[in-house]
Amino acid sequence: MESKSKEIQFDDFIWIDICNPEKINLDGIAKQYNLDYFQIKDSLETGHLPKFEKQETYNFLILRAYTSNIDDRTTNVTDLSNKIAFFYSEEKVITIHRAEFEFLQNVSNNYIKSEDLLLFFIHKMLDTYNNPLKFLSDQNDEIEKTVFLKDYSKISLEDLYYQKTRTRITKKLLQITQNVINQIEVSEQSKTALQDIKDKLLSLILGYDEVLENSNNLLNTYLSVNAQKSNDVMKLLTIFSAFFLPLTFIAGIYGMNFENMPELKWDYGYFFTLGIMIVIAIIIFYWFKRKKII
Incomplete structure (x- = not known):
């Protein structure tokens, strides 16, 4: 200019x-x-x-x-x-x-x-x-x-x-x-x-x-x-972990290949183990509900 x-x-x-x-x-x-x-x-x-x-x-x-x-x-x-x-x-x-x-x-x-x-x-x-x-x-x-x-x-x-x-x-x-x-x-x-x-x-x-x-x-x-949104994601991941951790623990035990594991020879061992996993998942779910976490 x-x-x-x-x-x-x-x-x-x-x-x-x-x-x-x-x-x-x-x-x-x-x-x-x-x-x-x-x-x-x-x-x-x-x-x-x-x-x-x-x-x-x-x-x-x-x-x-x-x-x-x-x-x-x-x-x-x-x-x-x-x-x-x-x-x-x-x-x-x-x-x-x-x-x-x-x-x-x-x-x-x-x-x-x-x-x-x-x-x-x-x-x-x-x-x-x-x-x-x-x-x-x-x-x-x-x-x-x-x-x-x-x-x-x-x-x-x-x-x-x-x-x-x-x-x-x-x-x-x-x-x-x-x-x-x-x-x-x-x-x-x-x-x-x-x-x-x-x-x-x-x-x-x-x-x-x-x-x-x-x-x-x-x-x-x-x-x-x-x-808060990040916390919600972490909370969801924590809840999933709380459900699957004990179930993974049980699956890990029976995934070991030791010969002296009597449960492996049970006719209904598989269904019994699944039942235990379901019961544990239900207990965890009601505990979270009681604590108002979910």
Whole structure:
């Protein structure tokens, strides 16, 4: 994607949007807009977490929006989200980013102050977490139904792992974002809008926390059900062994080829031995029933 930029003049401030700038142009961007070079460098660093820094003439803010497809198997912050760096003061708002964001394309020009535009962008970035939260919650419900009402073997342990990992990473990212948002200061007129953002952020964190807890419970339930099925198989094999062990013992004795075995010469020895085996099997069966093993 090629580098591009645009400027939009509002009544009392200007918004400058720079998309995918070249690294070799970092120094020029810093000098042109009187910004700190290392902050510009941070704005292009892949995987940089949200942060806030207050300078003498402007504030520096990095936030991340959820940009991954909701069904992607992502396991790190870089694949899950993309960031926007904000350099803002009363006179200007500068946004620097690599990925394209739809809400940056068509921005109305009815914002009075620069902080109003900033809060609008923050609100839109938080909105990107809504659909993934709903998808993960619905996926949890489907997995739960499959485990308890259908065939648990259709559940993929790998899917459970990716769902849990994605939820955990997103929750941590939102918690870091919450800490950053709490450091932002706005004028008295914008405090209500900022508080609305904080409330929305808290709601998202609680939502992802609930999904993460459910994912952990589902994983434990899946492992328990799987272990129970294995135990049932072992139990069945043990019961068969308990029946056949004494019968095999009797058959083994009379399978020995010693000459001095009087029972071998009995006319009804074969039927007598079979009778003993049946009696032993019946006794074992009733003992298992009494102990509620079968």
